[in-house]
Amino acid sequence: MIPPTQRNSVLIVEDEPITRERLVEAISAHPLLQVIAATGSLRAGQEAFLAHPPRVALIDLGLPDGSGLDLIRQIHNSQSPTESLVLTVFGDEQHVVNALKAGARGYLLKDSSFTTIADNLLMLIDGGSPINPKVARFLLSQFGEWEKSTPTTPQVALTEREKDILNLITKGYKRNEIASLLNISNNTVGTHIRRIYEKLSVHSNIEATQEAVQLGLIKNRR
Amino acid sequence: MARNPFAKLFSWMPFLGLLFMGLLLSDANAEVKRLDHGEFVFDQSQTPPTWPQSRWTPVQLPDNWDLSHPFKGGFGWYRFSFTLDRSPNDLWAVYLPRLSVNAQIFINGQLVGSGGRFTEPVSHNSYRPSFFSFPGPLLHAGENQIVLNLLGYAQEESGLSPFQIGPDATLRPAYNARYFREVIVPTISFTLLLLLSFILFIIWLRRRQETLYLMFSLCGGFSALYTAVFFIQEVPWLTHHQWLWLELTAVMCYIYCLLLLIHRFVKVQRPTLEKIFLIYTTVGPFLIFLLPSPYLFRGFGLLGLGYSAISLYILFTIYQFRHQCLPSETWLLFFSILFSALTGYHDLAYILHAQREIPVFIFYWGSTVLGIAIAFLLLLRFDRSLVLFETLNRDLNSMVAEKSRTLAQSYQERQTLEMRQAVFGERERIMRDLHDGLGGYLVSALVQAERQPPQLLPLQQTLRSALEDLRLMIDSLDGDPTDLATQMGSLRERLESLMESSRAILHWQVEDSPRLPFPSTSNTLQLMRMVQEIFTNIAKHSHARHVFFSVGAHHLEVRDDGQGFDMATTRSGRGLPHLYRRAQQLGITLTITSSSSGTTLHLTW
Numbered sequence: 001m002i003p004p005t006q007r008n009s010v011l012i013v014e015d016e017p018i019t020r021e022r023l024v025e026a027i028s029a030h031p032l033l034q035v036i037a038a039t040g041s042l043r044a045g046q047e048a049f050l051a052h053p054p055r056v057a058l059i060d061l062g063l064p065d066g067s068g069l070d071l072i073r074q075i076h077n078s079q080s081p082t083e084s085l086v087l088t089v090f091g092d093e094q095h096v097v098n099a100l101k102a103g104a105r106g107y108l109l110k111d112s113s114f115t116t117i118a119d120n121l122l123m124l125i126d127g128g129s130p131i132n133p134k135v136a137r138f139l140l141s142q143f144g145e146w147e148k149s150t151p152t153t154p155q156v157a158l159t160e161r162e163k164d165i166l167n168l169i170t171k172g173y174k175r176n177e178i179a180s181l182l183n184i185s186n187n188t189v190g191t192h193i194r195r196i197y198e199k200l201s202v203h204s205n206i207e208a209t210q211e212a213v214q215l216g217l218i219k220n221r222r
Numbered sequence: 223m224a225r226n227p228f229a230k231l232f233s234w235m236p237f238l239g240l241l242f243m244g245l246l247l248s249d250a251n252a253e254v255k256r257l258d259h260g261e262f263v264f265d266q267s268q269t270p271p272t273w274p275q276s277r278w279t280p281v282q283l284p285d286n287w288d289l290s291h292p293f294k295g296g297f298g299w300y301r302f303s304f305t306l307d308r309s310p311n312d313l314w315a316v317y318l319p320r321l322s323v324n325a326q327i328f329i330n331g332q333l334v335g336s337g338g339r340f341t342e343p344v345s346h347n348s349y350r351p352s353f354f355s356f357p358g359p360l361l362h363a364g365e366n367q368i369v370l371n372l373l374g375y376a377q378e379e380s381g382l383s384p385f386q387i388g389p390d391a392t393l394r395p396a397y398n399a400r401y402f403r404e405v406i407v408p409t410i411s412f413t414l415l416l417l418l419s420f421i422l423f424i425i426w427l428r429r430r431q432e433t434l435y436l437m438f439s440l441c442g443g444f445s446a447l448y449t450a451v452f453f454i455q456e457v458p459w460l461t462h463h464q465w466l467w468l469e470l471t472a473v474m475c476y477i478y479c480l481l482l483l484i485h486r487f488v489k490v491q492r493p494t495l496e497k498i499f500l501i502y503t504t505v506g507p508f509l510i511f512l513l514p515s516p517y518l519f520r521g522f523g524l525l526g527l528g529y530s531a532i533s534l535y536i537l538f539t540i541y542q543f544r545h546q547c548l549p550s551e552t553w554l555l556f557f558s559i560l561f562s563a564l565t566g567y568h569d570l571a572y573i574l575h576a577q578r579e580i581p582v583f584i585f586y587w588g589s590t591v592l593g594i595a596i597a598f599l600l601l602l603r604f605d606r607s608l609v610l611f612e613t614l615n616r617d618l619n620s621m622v623a624e625k626s627r628t629l630a631q632s633y634q635e636r637q638t639l640e641m642r643q644a645v646f647g648e649r650e651r652i653m654r655d656l657h658d659g660l661g662g663y664l665v666s667a668l669v670q671a672e673r674q675p676p677q678l679l680p681l682q683q684t685l686r687s688a689l690e691d692l693r694l695m696i697d698s699l700d701g702d703p704t705d706l707a708t709q710m711g712s713l714r715e716r717l718e719s720l721m722e723s724s725r726a727i728l729h730w731q732v733e734d735s736p737r738l739p740f741p742s743t744s745n746t747l748q749l750m751r752m753v754q755e756i757f758t759n760i761a762k763h764s765h766a767r768h769v770f771f772s773v774g775a776h777h778l779e780v781r782d783d784g785q786g787f788d789m790a791t792t793r794s795g796r797g798l799p800h801l802y803r804r805a806q807q808l809g810i811t812l813t814i815t816s817s818s819s820g821t822t823l824h825l826t827w
Contacts, residue, residue, distance in 0.1 A: 016665070016666050018666040019662070019666055022669045061657075062657060062658040088657070089656075089657050089661035089662060089664070089665055089689075090653075090656070090661060090692065090693050091715070092653055092696045092697075092700050094653055111668055113719060116719075132715055133708050133715070136711075137705075169711070170707060170708045170711050171710065171732035172711030172712070172713070172714035172715070172730055172732060173711075173730060173732070174730075177730065
């Protein structure tokens with residue numbers, strides 16, 4: 001048995017008690033994961049995050065006292081290494097894309113099997129990002145928009161290989177299938193995906209800065 | 223048709239021959255008398271003199287009073303004698319190429335011709351030839367006498383040039399040629415200058431900001447006024463000196479306007495110089511007007527020195543700023559002004575330094591050539607600006623058309639966008655409701671059903687199916703219905719749990735651009751439902767270990783290595799009719815083949 005301190009802490013913010021309990025059950029069942037707080041409201045979730053920043057936060061969007069997006073954004077902008085996944089019933093675009101824009105690293109279906117839940121969390125903790133067709137499509141279109149609107153430095157644009165990988169993910173191919181289709185290793189696929197996420201975060205920061213400049217929060221030094 | 227040049231020469235031979243013969247045979251020429259030696263007397267009486275011989279003094283023509291009788295004017299009398307062998311019968315004439323200002327002629331005591339009025343306003347014959355015909359019998363064999371009464375003014379180059387007497391027919395051609403040169407040509411110049419200045423004035427009225435056109439029209443007006451002196455014989459109201467003052471002032475004004483014109487033409491701004499020159503041009507003639515009349519002509523001559531300087535300045539300025547205009551413009555302007563200036567210097571030299579010959583003034587040649595040149599340049603400029611304007615107008619029109627097209631398009635786009643926004647907003651609201659309401663309930667119902675005893679497994683499965691179908695619906699609503707690849711990708715996630723439970727391995731293949739024949743949200747949903755159903759059947763019944771899924775541009779295939787089924791007996795079961803009906807609705811063909819080694823479902827479109 002791994003001591004509780006060694007386990008990866010997970011925060012759950014979900015207002016439906018039965019669903020929340022099942023998630024707690026599924027996570028607690030895994031030896032490497034530990035639920036440090038499970039709350040049913042935005043405020044309680046924020047307090048729990050500030051008290052003990054977890055490794056991963058699972059956040060529902062439709063909370064009784066506000067939108068989970070606020071918490072995702074707060075976590076994304078904080079200094080803590082916490083990464084968040086959005087909890088969703090359908091995995092629909094509205095939820096997923098808004099959450100990704102706010103800073104979430106992916107989504108988790110509420111009725112996922114225990115194995116799927118644990119696998120996704122561990123992959124995220126490992127530094128590999130959970131990715132699926134919708135997220136991939138979002139990333140492709142988001143980077144496409146950036147390329148069009150701002151001729152940014154090539155370092156933060158997607159490479160052809162990265163685009164190929166995202167395209168394959170869009171079509172439903174799994175990581176190992178992509179690896180064999182492109183003649184690369186599984187790990188390399190993971191590395192590529194992580195790099196895409198890094199670029200996304202650079203872009204998000206640029207965007208946030210630009211917004212701040214536009215709002216007059218930061219003085220534009222040129 | 224290259225003709226031999228000699229042939230051309232030969233064709234002219236008869237004419238040349240006739241001309242030569244004419245010259246040889248003409249004794250008429252021999253009859254023409256050129257008179258340049260005579261006698262002269264100043265006397266204000268206007269009837270032929272009968273004074274004693276002692277008053278007459280010998281005179282040789284040309285006789286320029288400025289030299290022979292400085293500061294003297296009024297009526298002078300010339301007397302010439304010549305002898306004829308016989309009295310002629312035909313019409314004879316006296317041809318006086320040049321006299322100033324007016325004269326009348328008596329032959330053998332008989333008045334044969336007069337230049338017009340001898341009292342103010344006098345008739346002006348200074349710049350034109352005079353020709354008086356008379357019947358030949360007036361002359362008799364032996365000595366004949368011609369007496370000429372001349373009206374002249376002091377210090378104005380008044381006087382008389384050598385003249386001829388002879389048969390009218392012989393003298394007339396020479397007179398006509400001179401008349402054409404000295405009267406008709408200035409008339410044409412006058413008309414042309416006036417016409418051009420009128421046209422440019424009209425253009426200026428339409429384009430007030432282009433002072434160039436006004437300057438030209440003033441220039442043209444003044445030079446026309448000056449040119450009028452050559453062909454207008456009778457000037458109403460004005461005395462001789464007033465008329466002289468007016469015409470010479472017109473020359474000064476012409477040069478002043480020319481300076482302004484050139485400054486504007488080469489785009490130079492020198493207001494101070496223009497002001498000084500304006501003062502010179504107004505004060506100078508005014509002062510001259512106050513002088514006694516013998517000083518008028520030479521006074522203008524002295525004033526003209528200033529204008530000579532200005533003409534040099536104008537030439538220099540054009541040269542200096544030659545890059546402001548097109549090279550062709552610059553050089554045409556430069557040489558026509560140079561020509562004009564040379565004619566001016568010629569006239570000025572005669573005015574300031576009187577010769578015995580009565581002068582022929584040629585400045586109007588220069589001003590005519592210059593006027594035509596400048597009018598040509600201005601009309602060219604006007605044409606250029608018209609062309610430019612038309613081009614601009616055309617560009618502007620096409621730009622406006624383009625803009626309005628874009629505007630209409632963007633308006634339409636906005637409308638579509640607004641409509642889509644409205645639909646999207648509505649969809650978003652329904653999704654949110656589904657997510658927080660029905661979806662949430664389904665998930666918690668499913669979670670609760672999971673905890674129930676195994677006999678309630680069908681309930682759990684039904685709930686899961688309901689949730690899956692809801693997801694399919696939302697997926698199909700979510701994305702782009704033409705993007706079948708991503709729809710398939712998302713579907714795979716749902717199939718994953720189904721495959722997990724059946725322990726079959728899924729082999730996935732999605733080609734680049736699968737696309738339904740009539741892509742729409744509902745058609746895509748139908749197809750997804752079919753695929754979902756096919757996979758549910760495989761999971762439930764086939765016991766397959768491998769499932770091969772592939773979708774391409776025009777097909778979709780699901781193949782398994784399960785136990786298969788008997789098409790005949792199972793036709794009604796397993797929802798097969800349902801699949802066929804859906805395929806039919808979608809307008810695609812479904813083929814099912816099944817054997818003990820597996821089943822293949824093939825959809826083509």
